[in-house]
Amino acid sequence: xxxxxxxxTKVPRALVRSAIIQLGVVLMLGAVLAVLVMMMDPGTPAQxxxxxxxxxxxxxxxxDPLNAGQNQLDPGVPSVQSPTAGEQVPVLESTGNxxxxxxxxxxxxxxxxxxxxxxTLTVVSLAPSLLMMFSSFTRIVIVLSATRNAIGMPSVPxxxxxxxxxxxxALFTMTPTLTQVNETAIQPYxxxxxxVEQAISNAQAPIRTFMMHEVGDxxxxxxxGASGDTRPxxxxxxxxxxxxxxxxxxxxxxxxxxxxxxxxxFLLIDLIVAAVLMSMGxxxxxxxxxxxxFKLLLFVMVDGWGLVVQSILRSFx
Numbered sequence: 001x002x003x004x005x006x007x008x009t010k011v012p013r014a015l016v017r018s019a020i021i022q023l024g025v026v027l028m029l030g031a032v033l034a035v036l037v038m039m040m041d042p043g044t045p046a047q048x049x050x051x052x053x054x055x056x057x058x059x060x061x062x063x064d065p066l067n068a069g070q071n072q073l074d075p076g077v078p079s080v081q082s083p084t085a086g087e088q089v090p091v092l093e094s095t096g097n098x099x100x101x102x103x104x105x106x107x108x109x110x111x112x113x114x115x116x117x118x119x120t121l122t123v124v125s126l127a128p129s130l131l132m133m134f135s136s137f138t139r140i141v142i143v144l145s146a147t148r149n150a151i152g153m154p155s156v157p158x159x160x161x162x163x164x165x166x167x168x169x170a171l172f173t174m175t176p177t178l179t180q181v182n183e184t185a186i187q188p189y190x191x192x193x194x195x196v197e198q199a200i201s202n203a204q205a206p207i208r209t210f211m212m213h214e215v216g217d218x219x220x221x222x223x224x225g226a227s228g229d230t231r232p233x234x235x236x237x238x239x240x241x242x243x244x245x246x247x248x249x250x251x252x253x254x255x256x257x258x259x260x261x262x263x264x265x266f267l268l269i270d271l272i273v274a275a276v277l278m279s280m281g282x283x284x285x286x287x288x289x290x291x292x293x294f295k296l297l298l299f300v301m302v303d304g305w306g307l308v309v310q311s312i313l314r315s316f317x
Contacts, residue, residue: 134210134244135174136169142259144308146255147308150266151292177209177210180205181202181207186199188202208235212235214250214251215243216246216254219250222249223242223246224242254315258311272291273291273294
């Protein structure tokens with residue numbers, strides 16, 4: 001009898017998968033070892049290139065005399081001139097890292113680009129806090145936000161509109177102070193007439209005057225007593241770390257007083273509408289829904305936003 005033909009032997013899938021995994025592990029280990037060898041090699045091309053660049057900057061090549069004569073005859077080829085006795089050559093100084101250098105021109109150390117970017121990002125991140133601590137923005141944004149809540153529309157106008165209006169009103173009220181800062185600190189510093197320390201000192205004077213004019217006596221006494229330091233002999237001796245929180249607390253207090261005055265007319269309208277609905281037996285109808293059109297009509301007829309903004313501006317006069 002003929003014997004049955006045997007089927008070809010099949011390789012198990014588990015064995016193939018194990019071989020692929022082992023091959024991948026070997027390739028990964030080889031790549032890691034190659035990276036480690038490159039990192040441990042002290043003589044990298046980047047360092048040699050940086051040394052050549054420094055040598056070219058610090059030791060200018062005056063060229064071959066034969067080539068120099070040829071350059072003088074050929075006007076199309078620029079000639080290399082040696083520096084004169086009074087001329088200073090820029091020197092590229094290493095900072096310890098092969099990829100970071102500081103340029104020294106005329107004896108002045110120029111800050112690196114990384115330091116400049118770090119300082120710029122720090123100033124930008126602190127800008128909102130400085131705006132709230134030194135300006136009238138806190139009082140204005142609280143009053144405007146509370147006004148729309150008193151009307152009965154917490155989301156109209158949108159928050160972006162309220163914050164934008166508060167920002168421009170703060171710039172408007174702070175214009176005299178910012179003008180003094182620009183004239184006494186920024187422009188003299190940009191014209192190299194004063195140092196950085198003098199510019200900071202000159203900029204503090206107008207801002208301190210503005211905060212001292214708006215801060216309350218009770219808030220100032222609170223923080224002076226809580227600081228535990230000796231009592232200042234004059235307002236100019238009060239440190240900014242004490243004056244700033246007192247100024248912000250005083251701004252919040254003044255804003256709440258203005259909000260209380262603004263909410264009284266709207267509260268009266270709500271009470272009148274609630275009493276009328278109660279007398280008519282309409283218990284299920286919310287009084288706020290009925291009083292909202294009347295509050296909007298009253299607010300538009302008396303030019304409410306204009307009165308609110310005028311009151312805010314007068315509070316800083």
